[in-house]
Amino acid sequence: MKIPERKKLQKNLEDLFHRLGGKNPLNLKLPFEVFRGDRFLGIVDTPAESLRVAMLIRAYLKSDFYSGQSLDARISIGMGTITYRSPNVGESDGEAFQASEQLITGMKKHPNRVEVKSPWKAFDDELNTGLVLLETIVSRWTGPQADIMYLKLLGHTEVTISGMLGITQSAVNQRSTAACWNAVDRFTKRFHQVTLQYSK
Secondary structure, eight states, rough: OOHHHHHHHHHHHHHHHHHHHHHTTTTTOOOEEEETTEEEOOOOOOOOGHHHHHHHHHHHHOOTTTHHHHOOOOOEEEOOOOOOSSGGGGGGGHHHHHHHHHHHHHHTTTTTTTEOOOOOOHHHHHHHHHHHHHHHHHHOOOHHHHHHHHHHHHTTTTTHHHHHTTHHHHHHHHHHTTTTHHHHHHHHHHHHHHHHHHTT
């Protein structure tokens, strides 16, 4: 990636994390940091929403309306304890950070762009299998479809999205259907449900 493109990517990531770190429809607290221009690390205080956050990041980077770069990200979701939490996320430590670091190193060898590693093998087996199937959907999103997915993942209705993007509700629905929103939404909710069961 050329320097101007890398700088634009860094700005896009910083803008996204500023949006998600402030007041957002999901009321999530998301301290994230961007480093080396194209890498990021963050803490999702509500682990059950970590897949939704990963999908928000990917949709934002792929979108025409927001990033305009048509890029993607490789995201490792590490779950577990945090033994040290620093104001600088990159200096924090614990089981979750170690799991994420181990996972991202191995992910460079496979096509899947989102994987999860937790203390529970059955949890990892079920959800990583689902993530393989989800990848076949997300990898095909076009920029206009990603626009819709980003806003739907934030909880906006099709009527609201229509006004935000300046397109008809019919166009929103068509793009949503083409991007397989129902499947994405169903698996995101399943991820949420299973995470709550295991993290009790």
